[in-house]
Amino acid sequence: MKKEVVKISVRGLVEFILRSGDLDSRTGAAPDKEAMQLGSKIHRKIQKSMGAEYQAEVPLRFEKEYDTFLFVLEGRADGIVDKKGEVLIDEIKGTFRNLEDLKGPDPLHTAQAMCYAWMYMQNHPCDSITVQITYCNMEDEDIRYFHEKYTQAELKRWFGELLEDYYPWAEFCVSWKKCRNESMQGLEFPFSYREGQREIVSSVYRTILRKKELFIQAPTGVGKTMSAVFPAVRAMGEGHGDKIFYLTARTIARTVAEEAFGILKDHGLAFKVITLTAKEKLCACEEMECSPEHCERARGHFDRVNDAVYEILTGESAFDRETLLRHSEKWKVCPYEMSLDLAIWTDAVICDYNYVFDPRAHLRRFFSEGVKGEYLFLIDEAHNLVERGREMFSAVLCKEDFLSIRKKVAPYNKKLERYLGRSNRQLLELKRECESYQVLDGPGALGISLMNLQGELETFLEELAEGELRKDVLEFYFQVRTFLNICDLLDENYVTYAYHDGDGKFYLRLFCVNPAQNLQQCLSRGRCTVFFSATLLPITYYRKLLGSREGDDYAIYVDSPFPRKNRALLIGRDVSSRYRRRGYEEYSRISSYIHEIISGKKGNYMIFFPSYRMLSDVYEVYREQYADEEGGTTRYLVQYTSMNEAEREAFLEAFALDGEHTTVGFCVMGGIFAEGIDLSGERLIGAVLIGTGLPQIGIEREILMNYYDQAGENGFDYAYRFPGMNKVLQAAGRVIRTDQDRGVIALLDERFLTADYRKLFPREWLDYRGCSLTQVENLVREFWEGTS
Secondary structure (H helix, E strand, O other): OOOEEEEEEHHHHHHHHOOOOOOOHHHHHOOOOOHHHOOHHHHHHHHHOOOOOEEEEEEEEEEEEOOOEEEEEEEEEEEEEEEOOEEEEEEEEEEOOOHHHOOOOOHHHHHHHHHHHHHHHHHOOOOEEEEEEEEEEOOOOOEEEEEEEEEHHHHHHHHHHHHHHHHHHHHHHHHHHHHHHHHOOOOOOOOOOOOOHHHHHHHHHHHHHHOOEEEEEOOOOOOHHHHHHHHHHHHHHOOOOOEEEEEEOOHHHHHHHHHHHHHHHHOOOOOOEEEOOOHHHHOOOOOOOOOOOOOOOOOOHHHHHHHHHHHHHHHOOOEOHHHHHHHHHHHOOOHHHHHHHHHHHOOEEEEEHHHOOOOOOOOHHHHOOOOOOOEEEEEOOHHHHHHHHHHHOOEEEEHHHHHHHHHHHOOOOHHHHHHHHHHHHHHHHHHHHOOOEEEEOOOOOHHHHHHHHHHHHHHHHHHOOOOHHHHHHHHHHHHHHHHHHHHOOOOOOEEEEEEEOOOOOEEEEEEEOOOHHHHHHHHOOOOEEEEEEOOOOOHHHHHHHOOOOOOOEEEEEOOOOOOHHHEEEEEEOOOOOOHHHOOHHHHHHHHHHHHHHHOOOOOEEEEEEOOHHHHHHHHHHHHHHHHHHHHHHEEEEEOOOOOOHHHHHHHHHOOOOOOOOEEEEEEEOOOOOOOOOOOOHHHOOEEEEEOOOOOOOOHHHHHHHHHHHHOOOOHHHHHHHHHHHHHHHHHHOOOOOOOOOOEEEEEEOHHHHOHHHHOOOOHHHOOOEEEOHHHHHHHHHHHHHHHO
16 A cells, blocks of 8 residues: 655755744844845855866755655755765855854754755765855855764764654644545535536636636625635545645635635534634734743744644644634744644645735745645635735835934944945935836846845844834835845836825835736645636636636636526616716715615615715715605714724624614725625615726826736726726625525616626626616616515
8 A cells, every 4th residue: 555655845844843942033134044045146156166076956855664654855955075985065055144243054054954964875875974054145255164074873863863853743644634534535515506606616626636727707605615615625635735725815705714614524524724813913912022032932932832733733623813822822832923833734724815925924834935835726806816916016115214214323333324325325316307206117226235235234133232223124124125025026017116105205116017927926836726706807807917827727607696686787877976077966966876776675775985085075965965854764874994893893783684774884995895794685785886996096007007008908997997897896796695685786877888898797787777867766666576
């Protein structure tokens, strides 16, 4: 019988088993693990300078057979020199640190080289091997070497202890996988299939088998979550995937995913699922500061966290917030970092997009450069990923920040002051040439200046004591580092531009206009991807912007399973939200439409506006005209900016059923109440949408339009119409959630009747009815009479 294979990289093994000491976020500005890997060019330069006997990038593999599994360790040695039995293993690390400050090699770097040494010995017997750790400063290319010779006996003993420490984890992994797969025997879809669900299930399963990408456009209420999760779970049980990443943009969607896995568990599935929660929501400290001086959990965190994780894995069936906090308190470890470690050993991870895509926040345990896995990506609410992707892969610098930090560090570091002054002068030159905004060829010489500045900032932060100055400098450092990281990604998918804001500040922005390539780079680290949403129209738009592999993916359109007679779709042909039409007369007409629609039946309604300003203006006119007429039987709720979580909950709770009142919520299209909320049944019986949802005109919208015009596309569609229509579809989707729901959807803008918009309608909208203000009352009454 073929044994289960447990495979791990040398770096992964060493960093997991041998990590120790404090958790300290301040070291993010020093020799962090990621920064040590940035010097690939330095690697190649050093390797080429070492002579003919120097073997570069040597792949090594070690296998050991246990009773229940085969252990495989893989890695690639930076360099090996074998001169007549005198062997040297070279591990090269790039850094921005001053090499004179290094008191010795990092123990983890040494441990990596020792692993390579032992692995090399297996096929090249020798009595001893010299391990060399080569540090190179990536700014001035200075080099410093550290050497240590190890005998075969020493390496054998050390490596044996390393494997002994890892064995319980490998054995757990194998035994749990067996238990999980056995639990899937006979596991069936937990519900009777709705129309369209079977097609989704089979399409997802086929996509996983063929390692493709799939786009699913399916209306709300079809049951997309379970239809995606179930085939992914079954595929994993058959060996077609290592881990499911369920990605979404909103908390409520994460809850739906948790419920889907929970239902499968209730049907016998053994499956470990974790939902990653934002750090600030898990932190037990009043002020979130990860340093041993400020947090007892940070002191010695890495000495205890593996034991904490192992106890949870082997003793708990759920990994919810309460469980994490309880074990965090017991073991005195950071709950957030512990949750990230737990994610390595779970079968599924439910998390926000940024954990996979954002270069500043992605899970380096899974998605660092060169790391790949048989990951199954299920991307819910995929329409949100376009704008989120643009933001995650963009960066900006503010000129005034350079002046501010320069003034603060001047008394302490003259060299850093000079570097800040140089960068500031380069930004000043751009500022003088820029009137409102200006598209540039790129950051130019500023990029080189920022690299020098980054190195000096790191040196300064290493020696800087705690306090406000350190916080300010550290925040600025991360901005510079992010900008430089995005600089490395610049290509034809980016536009660099400079601009002045309303407060007189000057900015330089690297704007990712097309995130497809960057998103695809992340997705290529997995096996397959399933994008699904109720609003992926037009599908060609999302295929081009979500990183799909051209000509190598699938797309399916699932029709609504709900009776069309349960929904009235009305389009006002004599009303508009165009800027030139806005004013009292048009607002009075909109108010009359709203009044006629909500008068058709007592119940709950939402009115969606393209902006807070228009919401406020129409609401004022509406109350002036109809408040007295409706008396105390109608309640009004108004969304406002910056509502906190409690205020949002109170807003939605007002849509409970009491049978006595009509509740009308005035909301913003594209806002928190236009997507992701679930008011099923009679909790919402109507939605009125004012306008086509077009984003406000601004610098980036204009840049997008020009970019896609030059690319041969319709720039207005890409920058305005498609994003706007998406908001319309999302807001309208709040009304019909189940086959029992009944409601009215009214689109108040004559533009919806034009061909450019009608071609963006989902199939279930083809029975729309155009109307005027004089007709809407009768149409609404007829609909409700027909459904009674």
